[in-house]
Amino acid sequence: MARVAVQEATFDVSKEIAGLYAGRGDIGGIGCFVGIVREYAEGRRLEAMTLEHYPAMTHTAIARIAAEAEQRWNLLGCTVIHRVGRLRPGEPIVLVLAAAAHRVAALEATAFLIDWLKTKAPFWKKETYADGGEAWVEARASDEASALRWVKQSQAEPTAG
Amino acid sequence: MARVAVQEATFDVSKEIAGLYAGRGDIGGIGCFVGIVREYAEGRRLEAMTLEHYPAMTHTAIARIAAEAEQRWNLLGCTVIHRVGRLRPGEPIVLVLAAAAHRVAALEATAFLIDWLKTKAPFWKKETYADGGEAWVEARASDEASALRWVKQSQAEPTAG
């Protein structure tokens, strides 16, 4: 059962990683991704990035994505922490951890989780620029494509096996 | 220029991650892998894992691997810390961090770095079992295969492009 948190506060990566493997000997590797707010968006300097979400749905949506990863890669631990509210450039925004017996599963699951978070979890980003303007971030086709690689792989499995 | 360390002491993942992105706004994501000593090796319980290395060569070999990753994925930061000496099950053994503008580069570079560390860096593991026996870990064909995916990809690029 994954640890899922949606919060305004930042997170402590060391503490989250230690929480996954402390006191157990079956984990051989932990894959991790930390997303960070960048200072420039297509050439415009950011003052802040504000994350809105759908509270009644967010936790369930992330838990479903995590459960899918846990099952597909036999994970021995999984953590997803997504921040909401107003963040400044250089601040961490999301943490994904996937623990497994071996590194390939841990790293693949990490990539899967962040790809799916970007396309299946109800978050919306608004950029506030240093020049005073603001705009909602548009979904990128490349994120959709990244998420789709996992669908294709999944559909191909029965045929290949 | 990557941060490379070979040490007996453990490492602080949060501190290492913060060291990569603190004070800059160009990093969008950090991929990370933490390797951990597992308690069982093919059914035998481990008392300890001892890591030997080739001091005059280790640092240079890792720096070369990291430089390759930095160049291939346009990394904005890279850290490799490998522990040596006697480690107990459940202890972290290796840390790989790759920072980039976007997540795909960060996670691919992380996978590349750990694959290459396993096949190109002069470390040797000896397992000491709870029943008193000990044995040098043998290289696995699967690690060689994992490392080769990056060579193939590299060779295929000129043709594809």
Place this chain on the structure above:
Amino acid sequence: MVEKPVHILYFAWLRERVGVAEETVVLPDEVRCVGDLISWLQRRGDGYARAFADTAPVRCAVNQTFADFSAAVAPGDEVAFFPPVTGG
């Protein structure tokens, strides 16, 4: 005629255009699916008309599950409208 109270939520620029984050409305019986609800909302005022002028970038969830515009809307449902997600 059956009264159909439905709770509606709006996120991101849909919320900004509609002007409210959530509301409970009582729908006429002929509103049977999300698509019907959108047509009904388009006639509800200027903000709604602007929010739903182009439905191509509009996504929805019924009772906290992503759904198509063909999804049924029943009394007591929670329907949310939003642009494609951009978290992570």
Place this chain on the structure above:
Amino acid sequence: MVEKPVHILYFAWLRERVGVAEETVVLPDEVRCVGDLISWLQRRGDGYARAFADTAPVRCAVNQTFADFSAAVAPGDEVAFFPPVTGG
């Protein structure tokens, strides 16, 4: 005849079988490459013979760079012998 002092290092089970971690040896002139050096070492004693009985799992580096058995060995070189690496 040219004196050829070479520094040799052994790691993992090669070190254990040879019995020393490193040594400096003066090689006869006919030892021109790593392969020649292995043949020379195989006759140096029982530990060496056991260490190099099967060279299939033996890897080497010359001056801290991975090398083939065909790599040249020159005076002052550092040659290391070890099994396939298993770090990470």
